Amino acid sequence: xxxxxxQGQDRLVAKALVRLVEDSGLGVIxxxxxxxxxxxxxxxxxxxxxxxxxxxxxxxxxxxxxxSTWAENAPGTSFHFVSNSPPELLEPxxxxxxxxxxxxxxxxxxxxxGKDRATHKPRSIEQILERFPGRRFVLVGDSGEGDAxxxxxxxxxxxxxxxxxxxxEVDASRRxxxxxxxxxxxxxxxxxxxxxxxxxxxxAAAAAAGRLPKP
Numbered sequence: 001x002x003x004x005x006x007q008g009q010d011r012l013v014a015k016a017l018v019r020l021v022e023d024s025g026l027g028v029i030x031x032x033x034x035x036x037x038x039x040x041x042x043x044x045x046x047x048x049x050x051x052x053x054x055x056x057x058x059x060x061x062x063x064x065x066x067x068s069t070w071a072e073n074a075p076g077t078s079f080h081f082v083s084n085s086p087p088e089l090l091e092p093x094x095x096x097x098x099x100x101x102x103x104x105x106x107x108x109x110x111x112x113x114g115k116d117r118a119t120h121k122p123r124s125i126e127q128i129l130e131r132f133p134g135r136r137f138v139l140v141g142d143s144g145e146g147d148a149x150x151x152x153x154x155x156x157x158x159x160x161x162x163x164x165x166x167x168x169e170v171d172a173s174r175r176x177x178x179x180x181x182x183x184x185x186x187x188x189x190x191x192x193x194x195x196x197x198x199x200x201x202x203x204a205a206a207a208a209a210g211r212l213p214k215p
Contacts, residue, residue: 025076026163027132028067029125030140031147032083032093034170036063036102042144042174052089057096060168062195064101069199070138071103073212078135079105082124084145086112122150129158136163143191144170148180155184165189166198 033039033048038058040047051058070077079102085093087109094107108128110120129137139154139162141147151165165184167176169191176191192198206212 024134025078025136026070026074027078027080027128027135027137028070028140029080029082029128029137030067031121031142031145032081032085032107034060034142034144035140035147035168036060036067036081036097036100037093040144040170042170052085057092059100060195062199066195066199066202067102069203073203073206077103078132079103080108080128081105082108082121082128084110084120086110121147122154125150125154126158129154129161136161138162138164138166140166140168142168142170143174143176148176148191152180152184152189155188162188167191168195169193 030036033041036059038060039051067079071079081093081097083093090107090109093109097107098104108120108124110117116123125139139147139151141151148165148167151162151167155162155165165181165188167190169175181189190198190201203212
């Protein structure tokens with residue numbers, strides 16, 4: 001480069017550019033239980049224990065395909081899993097997610113002890129948002145626990161940072177009360193049962209915005 005400072009200057013600029021790429025673009029933060037993995041939390045403790053420790057993990061149909069769509073069509077997307085699962089499930093979950101075709105992602109699991117257990121999920125999500133201040137995030141969860149409330153609260157507290165809140169309806173008995181999203185534009189949240197419908201809607205919106213990679 002002809003600018004004063006020579007190679008050292010060039011290296012600094014290159015470093016800044018790499019940081020810029022990492023810090024912009026799309027991020028996906030997802031729950032695990034009943035969002036991507038069938039755990040049936042809404043059926044109570046016996047179902048959770050059975051699905052976690054006595055039966056092979058089962059994927060929620062269509063979710064790996066949805067995540068792969070983000071990875072392929074929004075290059076540079078970062079993925080993060082935040083879950084109330086205990087830390088001893090870290091390696092089994094990581095191996096299972098890879099086997100099922102989910103993109104590589106760090107897992108933030110709930111500690112067994114400590115005062116932060118109750119606020120683990122919102123706190124972990126906030127830390128990710130603060131670590132990547134230039135990224136916009138899709139928050140993916142389900143209606144079996146309090147994901148809709150947590151995500152709506154984060155949407156309000158971090159204006160302009162959440163691209164979309166996606167909530168999977170786990171059962172007709174566990175519907176999401178739309179008033180949870182009061183004051184949040186309808187285009188910014190979606191309750192779904194079929195991940196393929198989310199995939200189609202996302203691809204259509206991305207194409208309309210000119211954000212899909214050129215073939």
